[in-house]
Amino acid sequence: MRPQKINDQELLMGLMSVLSSKGYDGASLNELAESSGLQKASLYYRFPEGKKEITSAVLNFVNEWIKKNIYLLLSNHSIEPLVRLHQVIKNINTLYNNGDAICILRALAMDTGVEIFGAQIKESLQLWIKGFTSLGTDIGMTEKVAKENAFLVLVQIQGSLIVSRGLGSTSIYKTTIKSVEEMYRT
Amino acid sequence: MRPQKINDQELLMGLMSVLSSKGYDGASLNELAESSGLQKASLYYRFPEGKKEITSAVLNFVNEWIKKNIYLLLSNHSIEPLVRLHQVIKNINTLYNNGDAICILRALAMDTGVEIFGAQIKESLQLWIKGFTSLGTDIGMTEKVAKENAFLVLVQIQGSLIVSRGLGSTSIYKTTIKSVEEMYRT
DNA sequence: GTCTATAGCTAGATAGAC
DNA sequence: GTCTATCTAGCTATAGAC
Structure with missing residues (x-):
């Protein structure tokens, strides 16, 4: 029982x-290994079912992140609504690197990914x-409007995020974030 | 000079x-050949540079389609604006199979695709x-608002389109199309 | 111009040393 | 628990018959 070189979160x-x-198709095990700091074979030790299990574990991780940093925060009645929103927007900006990242949910929502991971997405x-x-x-707001x-x-x-990536500029992402904040200004 | 089995458009x-x-990464040449009705080697005859040339040709085709069915139509001053919009919406619905398709521009706007095809996207x-x-x-509308x-x-x-695919229902796509029509109702 | 057959490589996955 | 080395399948791409 050697110590783990890299912890689960990293x-x-x-x-x-x-x-x-x-x-999913574009991510090779070599790249996945390199980015995680382990060798391919070590990845298989941590995720015996291979790439599918890796992806599924990442999606669980993302789901937990969204639950904590978006869902539970937005539902937290002990914080002022606009303060919740402000914090959530900050979290979303972190998740998407201020508009410069690809959302993993959309990256995996291709034919290959949806077939296997549709429920998690x-x-x-x-x-x-x-x-x-x-x-x-x-x-x-009424339930319907909300x-x-x-x-x-x-x-x-x-x-x-799509259009930002396609045009090579995050300005539309930033504008969109501002308009989201406007939607909830009372 | 044998006759072409499949024409360029098909x-x-x-x-x-x-x-x-x-x-891009998920599409194999076997699938591409099968979907086009030719064998792999024949695809290489039509597109000597292989998968990159195939993808680039498809993106040119898409660009021409958008030019004709969206851009030129929306800029056609001899047609009533709302009639243009109505026709363009119909074309977009066809392109995206009423919300059930993945936009090729977003499918290719991943790291691999943007690097090679960014300009075309x-x-x-x-x-x-x-x-x-x-x-x-x-x-x-003023230029800015427009x-x-x-x-x-x-x-x-x-x-x-993303959310429709992720949730497995096209209803948000259809709602969105309606709200787009509303935006231009005078 | 299209085909069958195959070369050469890289992918995902495994064996076994430490 | 992580590593190096390796297997096999599938990939992109090519050769050559028709």
Whole structure:
């Protein structure tokens, strides 16, 4: 029982960055190993089922991150709604490197990825929507309007990440983030 | 000089569908050949530089499609603005199979694809934006507002495609299309 | 211009030393 | 628990018949 060279958190963060930027098919085990600081064979020790298990573990990690940093925070009634939003926006900016990153959920939502990881992707998106719906009702929106706005936030942020990447500039991401903040200003 | 078994248009359409749903790394030459109705070696006859040339040709095809079915149509002053919009929406619905397809521009906008095809992706996105900006100014928006709305249309449609795929339902795509139509109702 | 067959390589995955 | 070395399958790409 040797000590772990790399702990789970570091490991998953490295793996996530490769899966996000390259996608499931594009991420090779060599790259995944390199980014995580382990050799291929060691990755198989940590994830015996290989690439599928690696990806699934990363998606669980992402799901936990979203739960903690978006969903639970937006549902936390002991914090002022606009303060929650402000903190969540900061977290989202960190997650997406201020618009310069590819969302792993979209990277994996190709034919290959959806077939295998569809349920996990859906779960994360739903957490996101539930969080923003909660925020909306807390500032006085009806359930219906709050849900519509929550979808709009998700749609616009995902879309702005695509367009930012396609145009090679994060300015539309930044504009979009500002307009999201406006949506909840009372 | 044998006759071509498959013409360029059919060929490119088949290739596009695989590249859209699988992405650049995920699309194998075997799949590309199968979807196009030719054998691998025949694909190399048509595209001597291989997968890169195939993808580049498909992106040119997409660019021409967008130019004709979105940009030029939206800029056609001899048609009523709202009629142009209506027709363009129909074309977009066809392109994206009413929300059930993956946009090839987003499929290729991963690290691997952007590095090689970034300029072509950017060109198509800019055509889209220019078209909707034209529509906006024609119904009385200032240049600034028209451009903001054009970005919003692109961002929302791209985002709604992602979320539709992630949730396994096209309903948010359809809602988004309706709200786009609303944006230009005078 | 399209095909079958195959070369050469890199992918995912495993064996076994330490 | 991590490593080096290696297996096999599938990949991109090519050769050469028709």
